[in-house]
Amino acid sequence: MAKRELPKHVYRQRNGIYFQRRGWPSQKFQSEFGTPEFWREYAGILSQKDKPRRVVSRNxxxxxxxxxxxxxxxxxxxxxxxxxxxxxxxxxxxxxxxxxxxxxxxxxxxxxxxxxxxxxxxxxxxxxxxxxxxxxxxLGWRDSNPARGVPELKTEKKEREPWPRELLDAYRASCELGTRERLVMELCVGTGQRIGDVLNMRWSNIEDGAVWLRQSKTSKELWVPILPELQTALDAASRHSVFILTNERGTNRWSYRGTSAAVRKVRKRIGALDYDIHSWRYNAACELLEAGCSDDLIASVTGQSPAMVQHYTKKVRQRIRAVQAQNLRKDKVGNE
Incomplete structure (x- = not known):
């Protein structure tokens, strides 16, 4: 399409047609050129000529x-x-x-x-x-995306592992009941949920001795019974907000950034920097496996897919099966 076929101040870019005029914000047309809808859009833009316009600095x-x-x-x-x-x-x-x-x-x-x-x-x-x-x-500010196709840096991915029992004990010893740091840990380990869903939990989500929630990532609805350690932490918590975990003023939920910073201070204090907040979800899945739960039972708590249950528990699963295998081997040798 030649430029002269387009009306005044209208230009074709690689990804569409734009209205671009000095002192006016750039606007992309939603309708195809030449259609009645296009001309209505064009007339609507021009009709704004008497209204104050904000010139946008393109930075x-x-x-x-x-x-x-x-x-x-x-x-x-x-x-x-x-x-x-x-x-x-x-x-x-x-x-x-x-x-x-x-x-x-x-x-x-x-x-x-x-x-x-x-x-x-x-x-x-x-x-x-x-x-x-x-x-x-x-927005029509440029024709191409310079970041498209730029490769990411190659890294050696370190797989997460559950917190060792001694570090969980050290965390509890370092954070008294009643503190947000203690409560967020008990909620993550006790329910096996992602930190985002834990931070969204409200006191109204607790009923009949369980926490019910809808996972933000999967939209799955879960009802997770509360374990004694979590119940003790909940009993010691302040209830001055609709959210279980609140900011310092108690006016809104605790932010992920604030939670991460507070937990990191504890991790540094007890020598647990190799284990983060998300590793607590691994603890929940692995503890369920060690208790003898099937993958289906584990998923009923964590809300994970079968593949993710296998992924989160693969190291513990290997150890458990290796012990079983070696015991069978030992019994066979002993009976020969």
Whole structure:
């Protein structure tokens, strides 16, 4: 389509048709050119000429602000949104005034490699930047996504393991009943749920000696009976909010960032930095396996798929089966 066929201030970009005029915000047309719907959109934009317009500076700060208002961001799962926020804030801090239209592939690689000593952070930043720059393309600020196709850093993945019993005991000894640090641990270990679902738990979720919840990631509804250690921690907790775990003011739920920082202080104090919050979910699955539960019974508590139950318990499962195998072997040899 030649430019002269388009009406004034309308331009075709690689990913669609945009209204672009100096002093006006860039807008992407939702309808195909030439249709009645297109001309209604065009007339609607022009009808706003007497209304005050905000000129948007095309920098990363404005891009991040616009992305956070978009369905692409608002439809993220709560935990994913929290993870994205850490990296969006990082981008805002280091290049908030820079023009995203000028970012090149070499700049993306340089940004990735500047955090090479923190490979997980570098790779997650790359994923978020890829999404952010796709939003930049959708706004019509540039034609292509410079982060697309940039490979992540290769890392040697360290598999999580459940907390050893002695470190769980040390954690309990370090955090008195009544503290949030103790309560979050008992909730994670006792219910076997993800930290995001634990932080969303309300006192109204407790009924008939159990916690009921809908998992945010899978939408599964679970009813999990409360174990004695968790009940003791709940009995000692303050109930000044609808949420079981609250912020310091008691006005809202405890944030993931605040929880992670508080738990990390305890982990550092007791020498447990190799084990994190998510490892407590491994503890729940492995304790259920050691108690003789089938995979189906384990899943009834954790809400995991059969494959994830196997993954979370594979090391403990191997040890249990190895003991069984060697005992059978020993009995056979003893009877010969």
């Amino acid at each position: 990363f700060g404005a891009l991040i602000d616009d992305y956070r208002k978009s369905p692409r961001y608002k439809n993220l799962k709560p935990r994913t949104g929290l993870d994205y926020d850490k990296h969006l804030d990082f981008f805002h801090e280091i290049m908030g005034e820079a023009n995203p239209a000028k970012m090149q592939r070499k700049d993306v690689i340089r940004l990735r490699d500047s955090n090479a000593e923190k490979a997980y952070f570098a790779n997650y930043s790359l994923r978020v930047l890829r999404v952010l720059m796709e939003h930049c393309v959708d």
